[in-house]
Amino acid sequence: MLRILIPSASLLALMAFAASAEEIEVLGCAAAGVEPNCIILEAAGKTYNITAAQPTPVPGTYGRLKGTIADKMSTCQQGVIVDPATWEVEPGKQCPVETSQ
8 A cells, every 4th residue: 555655645746846837938138147158038027047948048149938947956056947948039139238347
């Protein structure tokens, strides 16, 4: 009997996680993160870690991100992780150019 309960409890936990996965779709400018090889997107008052997006976003491009908020760890140490995710460049839209003073 115990063998049946353990797999059942695991299955229920997986189903609960799948039901709570948050899908997002945001527009904004991809930017380099504070850590090497990390890419972020700041939109709607939040910072998203979009390093896993496919195709890989190029920092400084404006695009649409669609994906799932992931409960994962990252070496980027910045933003809510979105994985899996897709990135689509929005034609005709440009990101502001940052200047240093």
